[in-house]
Amino acid sequence: MKKQIVICIFGIISNMHGYSIVQVNAVKKRASASTRQYINASRIDGRGADLSGINVSSVAGAQKNKFDGANFSTPTKPSKASGIVSIPGAKTNLQNSNFTNTSCVSTNFQGALLQGANFSGANIEYANFSGANLIGANFNNVEYADAAIFCGAIMPDGNVCNSGTWSSAGVTLQCHCPKKK
Secondary structure, eight states, X not given: OOOOOOOOOOOOOOOOOSEEHHHHHHHHHHHHOSSOOOOBOTTOBBTTOBOTXXXXXXXXXXXXXXXXXXXXXXXXXXXXXTTEEOOTTOOOXXXXXXXXXXXXXXXXXXXXXXXXXBOTTOBOTTOBOTTOBOTTOBOTTOBSGGGOBOTTOBOTTSOBOOSSEEEETTEEEEOOOOOOO
């Protein structure tokens, strides 16, 4: 009687730390199109991507472009998944990008470079800006800002949001840092 050895290998990729070239290029193409197209980039994996200067603003009153659940945080580990580029520690570059009137619900901007970015009128409910560089960013008339997280972010005026709130020019944002024990 022959003995058989069965080896099962289960590969679960639950944490991809890098960006999808296909997704990022599709956003760049739609954002740069002369005939501005509706953009639904919900749950895009843009960690470590260079998207500086993209204009994904939505026309007021029209359907908002969506980045709900998108991930622009800093990757921490290399990825082996095909189509994913991963440079651990690379900060997503969204400098001077225009998110005016865009839906960014639950978007992860943790550690991203957002200097000069425009979020005027954007829905930033549950968005995470922890540790992001927001120098010169515009948060005028943002929606649901009280639920966004800014703990450790470098705020538009260069101050770090470590506790309480940050206010400037009529805009007040909550840091939402965890309470120390």
